[in-house]
Amino acid sequence: MEARSQQKSTYRQNLVLITSFFILISLSFILALFLSYKFTQKFVEGQFDSEKAKVLDKTIEPYNDFLNNDVPKFSLYQGFLDSVSVHKISRSLFKTYPFTQSMVFYDLEISNHRISTGLTKDHFSAEFKSIYQYERNKKPELLYSKKYQVFNYPSIVETDFSTALLKFVSYVEQVDTNRIPDNSQIFNNFYTIGDNKVSFLNVPRRQELTIYKEFFAPDEVRAPSALYEQDLVVFHLDPTKLKIENINPQLYQNIMIKSFMFDSLSTDQRHYYTTGISLPGAFSDYQLYFISTKEHLSKEIYRIFTPLAIGFIIVYLLVLFIAYLIFRNLNINQKLFKLQYDFINNLTHEFKTPVSVIKIAGDNIRSSDGLTERERLNYGRILNEEADKLNDLMTKLLSFTQLENKSIKLKYSNVNLEVFCQNLVDAYQIKYPDFNIEYSIEEADIFETDAVLLNSVFTNMIDNAYKYSNPGNKFLNINIKRQRKQLIFRFVDQGIGIEKQELENIFKKFYKVENEFNRHGSVGIGLAFCKEIVNFMNGEISVKSKPGKGSEFRIVLPFKKN
Structure with a gap:
């Protein structure tokens, strides 16, 4: 009853967590839609006021x-x-x-x-x-x-x-x-x-x-x-x-040439957007007067907002799908844990049974005054069978241990740099929607290397660029360029930068630069790990940085032409 009660309580806590997560994601989705609509509205209204200069240039x-x-x-x-x-x-x-x-x-x-x-x-x-x-x-x-x-x-x-x-x-x-x-x-x-x-x-x-x-x-x-x-x-x-050239009909419903004496306040501001810009030179006493109904501008707002809304819906569904996959994975892990627990129990039982049989057989042989030939052969058979069982179990355990502790071997393969970079960018745009990553590849296509290690270097650099950048300015430019027999990787961000006196220490194992971004968790092994990988691949890594301006990490690896 106690175990069942505990299982029921655990299930109730998981349900609350799932419900809370769903509500949080849904509220975030609704807030994102609302804010994106408001930003789109402000953008279109700003365009309505700024694009008039282009109409003026075309008209005059x-x-x-x-x-x-x-x-x-x-x-x-x-x-x-x-x-x-x-x-x-x-x-x-x-x-x-x-x-x-x-x-x-x-x-x-x-x-x-x-x-x-x-x-x-x-x-x-x-x-x-x-x-x-x-x-x-x-x-x-x-x-x-x-x-x-x-x-x-x-x-x-x-x-x-x-x-x-x-x-x-x-x-x-x-x-x-x-x-x-x-x-x-x-x-x-x-x-x-x-x-x-x-x-x-x-x-x-x-x-x-x-x-x-x-x-x-x-x-x-x-x-x-x-x-x-x-x-x-x-x-x-x-x-x-003058012939008015309305090059933005989606913004401007009507454009007129009016004297500055024209009273624009006569237009109902509750239902219309209005703006004006003066004509140059000999026409300086006149202005281009722009007027659009709010319904007309709403069409442009929805034209821009609709793709954004679709994008948010896709991201929302994708997050829910990922959450489902995580939840399913947790359930699978729980089942695996149960299987592991059952395996240990069964293994213990399997060990205990032959040991008990061997002990009983040994006690009987020791306490018996005389054994018949039939009894001696029977006890011998029992001891051999149980010993074989133990040996078989030990062999299985050793094999299982070797599988769990197998050493990693480096495997080189031809990596398509374009596909490699694009896959990383796509993954991080899902992970960090506010992260802007750009990349360019010059004079290189296929690179023979260990894809897993190269991926580790990239993920460490990308994670650092995101982590050590202020909100609203999370940007990373990745440039890959071949120079003769070398492939140069440049990672340029616009983050908080690194003080000059810290540059010589950042590649040391467990060294941390003390700042507000490191107060809640960082063991200082990421850059040291990157340096070890680069050195192992016969490459070099260096950094240039200015506090408040950003950092540039430069990695040089040998390039072998296929």
Whole structure:
């Protein structure tokens, strides 16, 4: 009754342990799903706010192409454009760039002549001979002509002219004509970018700049110079005509170009995600405004979360399966223990029985006054049979002991390094899901070695990299490279590192580096074991480390080509 009661109590404790384990694993699984969903949600919301820059770059790509490639082409004409040529150019630009709405062309003259209209500084004079305006789907309009006495331009036209020429005058005064202007100088002095407007004055040749610079020399009597042609073009742009390139439709449901005066607070923040980013250059008063419903963004969240959830489910089922295997293995071990216990009992019984028989036979022979021939032969037979039984049992015990204490022999075989490393990485990713292991193999494929010993070295190195790394920074890079007749293994982690004074001792047997990671169990034999294996295989092992940065273990083994 007592034994049965004890067995029943043991069974009840095992059931509680199994139930507790299942509940703990299930709660961990649910928590992992919850946290992964929340992290995915934060990630997608972060993407919603950060990916807008890529949409902006793609959207303003035509504007950048217009500004950097098409506008500078006006300098190729060296100021000798006429209204007909500009008309052809404007039609091409209007067709290529929908955001260009109109274009004003100034035919300018630069000289040291005295002028009544235009801009004059010292002996430098600039005036416009004619001004033409070109609008989309309209005929060219003559706003000003010195020759035909046409004066039909608004004040803004003269403002654009003054702004551009004042920058040019300032540039000419300080320019070094011995040096070719770089792109930044050209952009700063020949471009004028304003609200929805871009002005460009064609870049003169170096010889012309030299002449213009002489116009600012000290006063002296000088003959009138020749007239030098310059062209000024002013483009009026409409940012709302930019073609919006929504390269992330899974994030952005609607994208609009809105003025900064647009009130985004009018959007219901409970049902929408919104963000904005300002347009550059001439469109700086406008922004790209992004808006998506929460239902739309939820699709992207679930698209990313679903594979994660499937992965967690697989891991959860795998853990349960492993737990089942462990539980079954424990049951098998318990049965094996019972078999071993029964074996010892039976063996004891088997020893005791022949010994008892031999003792009884011996006592009978000793106490008998006279034995008949039949009795002598019978006792002899009994003693021989029981002795044979004992001898047979002893032989079995010796054989059993030899099997348990058999020596290990080294067995070399061809190891496929790719398969070897991948199997280890797969195993450790199951064991330590937060452990990031990378490996690379260079100029090596098959390595002739003892797979068991090589596996022991790898597992010790991987376990140390995981154990001596801070949470959230558990990383190991394994690099295998052949150099001539050697195979070099490098294990690089980002762990806590090792102090310089400790490096010479870490390979000693039972030596432990005192730190917080060794307070709860470490006998200090892992690295010593690795060193013994490497030395036995005629190799070398070394280490480089910096506290707080990580460690690099380098193992060199002889490589024999098959």
